[in-house]
Amino acid sequence: MPKKIPMRKCVGCQEMRPKKELIRVVRSPEGNVGLDFRGKLPGRGAYVCPDPACLKRARKSKALERAFSAPLPEEVWAGLEAQMKEAPPDES
Numbered sequence: 001m002p003k004k005i006p007m008r009k010c011v012g013c014q015e016m017r018p019k020k021e022l023i024r025v026v027r028s029p030e031g032n033v034g035l036d037f038r039g040k041l042p043g044r045g046a047y048v049c050p051d052p053a054c055l056k057r058a059r060k061s062k063a064l065e066r067a068f069s070a071p072l073p074e075e076v077w078a079g080l081e082a083q084m085k086e087a088p089p090d091e092s
Helices: 052-060 063-068 074-086
Strands: 007-009 016-018 023-027 033-036 044-048
Touching: 033 074, 044 052, 044 063, 052 063, 052 074
Parallel strands: none
Antiparallel strands: 007 016, 023 033, 023 044
């Protein structure tokens, strides 16, 4: 019997994809927001494709702010974009 693959929805493009193909954006219990490439950090998570265009769509639609029930400051968005650019695409 094949192993079940967990699926998650990207908040930018709204596509269901395997969890390992997506990057988790996490809000820690302290309120810090960052990218979680391994999917292990504690806190509330939302998933986005490893494509800067999906992050831009999520920003335009305020999808991450809805997922975290809190507004995200401008420096958080800049940090997320910088982390996505410098991260290796195959890191898991």
